[in-house]
Amino acid sequence: QQQVKQSPQSLIVQKGGIPIINCAYENTAFDYFPWYQQFPGKGPALLIAIRPDVSEKKEGRFTISFNKSAKQFSLHIMDSQPGDSATYFCAASKGSGYSTLTFGKGTMLLVSP
């Protein structure tokens, strides 16, 4: 059973566009939702994270929108650049800093020049 469903699987946008990646979760006990960026041959890097007590969080060009009732959250990348081309993973965790992260399957983003 996949607990975090991520879409789309791949995405191509032009430079300056706003790619949107969506995730949906099933477990209402999840209370921490991070997004990671991964370049080929590298480990994932934390981009931004949100907790369910807020509906939106913005850090630089990256924004998370969170809809608790729908159990969905999404990543928006403003003014996307070719350097943003990477794989993005959403994740969810519950309870504490000892808990595992449940990952989505990832979205390969290509930002064309």
Next chain:
Amino acid sequence: GAVVSQHPSWVICKSGTSVKIECRSLDFQATTMFWYRQFPKQSLMLMATSNEGSKATYEQGVEKDKFLINHASLTLSTLTVTSAHPEDSSFYICSARAGGTVNTEAFFGQGTRLTVV
């Protein structure tokens, strides 16, 4: 953000030999460390969770005698792939969290590309 250092970044070994991968948290005490395996163009697959000073908890289907995990200190965890075979070739990634009663950020190492020939 916090730094997790993983070493080596790549390793080639002969079939039947053992390989050790180190994961260090450089600027925080990692109460909990996680080891993942990632196949090309796929998501991260959790192999095991280790808490400092205790035995690792392995995910279903992961052979604990083949993938030995040691988390002897709050800054170091190691994964040893014993008697490696070509099917063990993969990208292995560690992650560390500071623990505690609230969710803390999870930081990842750079990954280790293991090739068994």
